[in-house]
Amino acid sequence: MHSTPLGGRYKFIRQLGAGGFSRTFLVQDLHLPDHPWCVVKQLMPKTTNAESLEMARRLFDTEARVLYQLGSHSQIPALLAHFEENQEFYLAQELIEGEQLSRQLTAGKSWPEAWVIILLKEILEILSFVHCQQVIHRDIKPSNLIRRRQDGRIVLTCFTAPKSISTQSRS
Secondary structure, eight states: OOSSOBTTTEEEEEEEEEOSSEEEEEEEETTSTTOOEEEEEEEOOSOOOHHHHHHHHHHHHHHHHHHHHHTTSTTSOOEEEEEEETTEEEEEEEOOOEEEHHHHOOTTOOOOHHHHHHHHHHHHHHHHHHHHTTEEOSOOOGGGEEEETTTOOEEEOOOSSOEEOOOOOOO
């Protein structure tokens, strides 16, 4: 698909997924030693109007700042870079090798209560950190939770639409 590296840096390997406003790719970072694999999410604005594109650019930059901040948590993928190319926006993130929680769930089969409690505690610890950073994830679902192969921990992914919590008090 991409013959030249995205952002002059990321060699396209294959597409991982697609949604309404984005596509996700497995890529190799050609600028780092050993060319590690990572994930690039392409956010595709549905406009070419200059004003709308500028608004999308501002929102994208704000989102990237939030993602850089959240990536300091060991159970949230680190944001490696963000860039614009051909009026499309890209986020490069750490690749989390593991299995989506959605693949571990089987319809009609329940988990032991102790497993559910452990899972919920782990997810809530991540969300506590996210909320302390004044951010709301807005898309928590089993396919956005990955059990990391390396250590078995849950990692919360897909922060492409985080919402900053207003710090203004309400009367």
